[in-house]
Amino acid sequence: MTEAADREPDALVRAVEATLFAADAPMTVKAISDHLGGADVRDALATLAGHYAGRGVELVERGERWHFQTAPDLAHLLRREREDVRRLSRAATEVLAIVAYHEPVSRAEIEAIRGVQTAKGTLDVLLEAGWVRVAGRREVPGRPVIYATTPDFLAHFGLASRRDLPGIDELRAAGLLEPVDEAMAAFDFDGKGDAPDAQDAGQAEAGD
Amino acid sequence: MTEAADREPDALVRAVEATLFAADAPMTVKAISDHLGGADVRDALATLAGHYAGRGVELVERGERWHFQTAPDLAHLLRREREDVRRLSRAATEVLAIVAYHEPVSRAEIEAIRGVQTAKGTLDVLLEAGWVRVAGRREVPGRPVIYATTPDFLAHFGLASRRDLPGIDELRAAGLLEPVDEAMAAFDFDGKGDAPDAQDAGQAEAGD
């Protein structure tokens, strides 16, 4: 193929180019030829294939049919991933916090602690975010799925381990437990740890 | 554009080429850029347009959107038996022209030019074809809806912009795009005499 041929495609080359471009399916040599009044289009196809070689679009023959396609190395352009930055909803944040503090927990336990039902989508969001994982099933009747946090969770929140989560005392000191610090103090004093929580959970569940 | 640039398109040119080839709708510069991670694609578009000039396929800009299409001079080879193109009634073509040359226009203004009422369906056909859009309301008593053309209109009729509308400069220079009232004001009458025009327009509106 000469430079001149490349720069100034002849009428047949242009016709073949336009025909294949506009076609809604790959075409055989015969079909192209028929479309163009029986002209011999083989040379034109070779010229075109040469012209498009290395460009963003290529002329290729597959199963004796010719068509244009995006260059294989640019196929990633056809399917782009786009990241939409989205803030976790209030509900999802609560569920995440509960999983982090109480893991492993079942959905019923989460709901009991939150005191409200947890939409299926909320946990899905956390699973999608990669912060929560399914950690098996609890060996109780119904074998509920239990959830735990992931290393990604620790990484995202800059925690070395779950132990880095502030304890109840620290939450209280930060004023995050405002209306109930007295009661919290009481059960802390008892040294029973999570027990009251579990009890609460039971009550809340019953109330559901 | 040098020979070398033509023969060996750089990565961005290839990416723009592939993107526009693969796109199923014309794309704005911004859309292309967004798709390619924010790159400035203007030069690449110019390079590509230059490369494709004279080929069987061309890169064109229509209403600030870019797309590839077959060269117009090859129409005779490609014209299909079943025309995809909507056949417009005479009234619809006229209304379309009036919207295009006068936009934005209200229905009453269209009717004032045509001297007849515009059937409801006529504008609907143009709206449905995607060539005309509602462009808001005119802030005059009655707040009539006003119409304008769309990028699809420009693409369909091969216009880079409204400035490319055939003869629009001559029409404007001849004052044929200004309302009769304004033209009349330029003549040395005593400024009244709205009779026939206002009457017609009034009738048309009343008939609505």
Place this chain on the structure above:
Amino acid sequence: MSETDAETGLFSGIDAWDGPATAPTEDKALYLELDGWEGPLDLLLDLARRQKVDLRRISILGLVDQYLVYIDRAEALRLELAADYLVMAAWLAYLKSALLLPRDEQEDPSPEELALRLQLRLQRLGAMREAAARLMARDRLGRDVFRRGAPEGLRVDRRNAWQCDWFDLIQAYGQVKARTAPVVHMVRDRMVMTLDSALARVSAMLGVNLDWMELRDFLPPHADPRLRRSALASSFVAALELARQGKADLAQDETFGPLRLRRAGA
């Protein structure tokens, strides 16, 4: 003609006009088909074009005559004429008489002004007619030029990058705790001395004391009043239990009198 063409271009090009006009007639007899026109202005424009001059040099009087002739013929043929054709005919008849009247008897607006206005309207409609024809004759997408027949299409897969910061997380937990406070509040009512601890406490105290002791002496000193009540109840039950087990003796001198206990066998 050529001069005016050059001057006015698009909108004067009678010969270029190949729009939806009515069938040409040799003897200038009009084609009497009302469907062919879109209203009186359209008919007037068609008549004007038959004058084969620039629309700006059209003879309005001649045009009026032609229009009226047309309407007369239509009526002679008993064609149903739409009202607006008749209104236009009446108005044109008025215009014609006004144009022919001596000047001093004329009213405002002047017939010349009305004629000019009609002319301007015809020019504008004519211009749009031609513009429409030229527009329709362009290389149209899908008819003359084609977009790619089988584009791969661009797909954008959206992925959510979820955001949540440390403070929100911690605050959320705090608020869950705060929200369930009424429930947690019950914990304070459970500031109780359990039976087990009462048993242990009473047993231990019996072990170091041989004399009768009043039950109240077994209660923890300085305790919260509510804890005292709980402790009293638990200690009472513990005392009964210890008595049942034979580990303690109970004594009460009168109804509701102080309950005393001591180690069994002391």
